[in-house]
Amino acid sequence: MKRFFLTAIPFLLLLANAFGVKSFDSEILPILQAKCSKCHGKDKQKSDLRLDNVEGIISGGSSGEPLLVKGDPASSLIINRIKSEDPDEKMPPEGKPDLTAEERLLVERWIQEGAEMPEPEKAIELTTDHWSFQRVISPEIPENKSEWGNNEIDNFVLSKMASKKLNPSSDAEPRNLIRRIYQVMHGVPPSKEMLTRHLKQIENNDWDSVVDEILASPLYGERFARHWLDIVRFAESNGFETNRERLTAYHF
Incomplete structure (x- = not known):
């Protein structure tokens, strides 16, 4: 037994x-x-x-x-x-x-024993009309009766300016346009040699080559790498009182 x-x-x-x-x-x-x-x-x-x-x-x-x-x-x-x-x-x-x-x-x-189960997940109902949750639609393009502007975006700009009773400024000189592109894309003005080279390209109405060269430069990558690192608050030191270095911060 x-x-x-x-x-x-x-x-x-x-x-x-x-x-x-x-x-x-x-x-x-x-x-x-x-x-x-x-x-x-x-x-x-x-x-x-x-x-x-x-x-x-x-x-x-x-x-x-x-x-x-x-x-x-x-x-x-x-x-x-x-x-x-x-x-x-x-x-x-x-x-x-x-x-x-x-x-x-x-x-x-x-x-x-009763087939117990957790409660089913309930769908979350969207209760906001914030623009970021709305479906993307193609807006109606404002009519442009003037000769100013090169594309649909300019039509929106001109429409807004007209509502404020403003008129577009005259076109900038090619020299100034090149400097503006460099300041935005590289963060520094062009060298004298590059400025001369680009002005010759513009004489032949070759703006595409000017912009492509500026975008192909390592300075463009450095400029916007720093921009995005600033946004994510990257730093190589702790700041505050001791300001100790973060020797491995570059890994991230």
């Missing part, structure tokens, strides 16, 4: 582990995701059934039968399918990884 009792202990412990109350998130959902999601997951939902999240399990499928009946595994479609021996009814189908005996027992016991 003692020998039988000692032999039965491991078996009883196994049953206790298999049929004990299990957390849905840590025990049941991983089984459904691993064994059912290829046919009933995010990318594919056969019979309109999704089993990889709470919302899908609660909604059920299009068969008309209850996916699960709390407290009644025998009336639950999911149990009937995973235990079926009919190739046309059994889930997962032949050729797909099947549930182990312990996994089937866990799902069955979970339903028997």
